[in-house]
Amino acid sequence: MSRLPLAFAVISMEGPDTYSQAGGLGVRVAHLSRALAAAGYPTSLFFVGDPALPHHEVRQGVDLFRLAQEVSRAFPRGIYDGEEVKREHLATHFPQELVHGWATRALESDLTPILLFEEWHTAGWTKSVSDLLWRNGVRDRCLLVWNANNQFGFDSIDWPALAYTAAVTTVSRYMRVLLQNRGIDPIVIPNGIPETALERPDSGQVALLRRAAGGTPMVVKIGRFHPDKRWQQAIRAMALLRRSGVAVRMLARGGGEPYGRELMAEATSLGLSVVRWSGEVGSTVELARAISSAPTADILELGSFLPEALLPYLYASSTAVLANSGFEPFGLVGLETMAAGGVTLVGATGEDYARHLHNCFVVQTDDPRELADGIFQLLGDARLRSSIRRNGRSTARTYTWPQVVASDMVPRLPILARRQMARWPGIESGT
DSSP: OOOOOEEEEEEOSOOSSGGGOSSSHHHHHHHHHHHHHHTTOOEEEEEOOOTTSOSEEEETTEEEEEOOHHHHTTOTTOTTTTHHHHHHHHHHHHHHHIIIIIIHHHHHTTOEEEEEEETGGGHHHHHHHHHHHHHTTOGGGOEEEEEESSOTTGGGOOHHHHHHHSEEEESSHHHHHHHHTTTOOOEEOOOOBOGGGGSOOOHHHHHHHHHHTTTOOEEEEESOSSGGGTHHHHHHHHHHHHHTTOOOEEEEEOOSOTHHHHHHHHHHHTTOOEEEEOSOOOSHHHHHHHHHTOTTOSEEEEOSOOOGGGHHHHHHHSSEEEEOOSSOSSOHHHHHHHHTTOOEEEOSSSOTTOOBTTTBEEOOSSOHHHHHHHHHHHHTOHHHHHHHHHHHHHHHHTTBHHHHIIIIIGGGHHHHHHHTTOOBTTBOTTO
């Protein structure tokens, strides 16, 4: 089948610049836009970028447009420094730029403009963009899509206006239910991972980390210190295993949240030995040094930044990665662990890809005994671990961004277009 004459604009507060990243959104839109461009579609990414970089730049086939730089110069600490000032500025100026600039150029090139708005910050912009397109007489030639990755900001969204002016998508069936509770009927288009995530971590570096653990099985938990991440369940599970005489260590990396101190204090009160490492961990050698520094610690807490490039080595070298969140819109850590050849214990919310004891271990409750039982089962069954690693890699291959674009996103666009009564290439109006 030949490629459709489409042009994509991805619109987001976050983006690929260091200045523009605070969570996973910047990574998502960067990889999504690159996959669209690699598939042959003209693609532009609009985001609040580094004020010191060019307004327009082409990178990996994507036209990057850095927005609100004149405002961002007054807020140098990052994307959400001066958040409301930036949002108000964009709400006033950006819709005209998008419609009179990008959308008009796409239409003049006989392309159907697909405008993909991400997260709550952009929800209000869709109405302004839709109204401008109507006034220009081209609304029926454009497709507006708004995507929810999380429930942040849901209370600030005018849902009837959003549903009228844009087709709504989300990243999992779990998020779909949350949106249905708001009176929205969204289409699910899953998240993806870059194809590079499937590259096997160097076996020598993986072996280095395993040797650093001194032969004691290690589980890993990485994420913000927040109740949603079920850190307390993980710590209490570790205490249960210790009381049962099971040899296992945890490597923990949270954030700077005060809740982290409460958790480590609880761990100590439960009889667990906790050691905090504050040195740098910029390489596998430094990470191995941290792991070997406290051979008797039940929990080793990394207090410094852990580079994303080291995560695959950590996932592959551990007995299990604890991604047991109680609220997880999609569960990217679990999928990244699978891609690296690791074993993960995930929660039971947005992890649509998870199949218990096939490609992961699914934790259904917040009971620490369930998590402890899962870890114990994995520790004692090398064949199960091997099977999960193998099946997890197979699952991850079906969730790369090129796969998502080709199999989940582009084939769904005609459905979304019909919902908006928008024309679609090759489909007669009204059919």
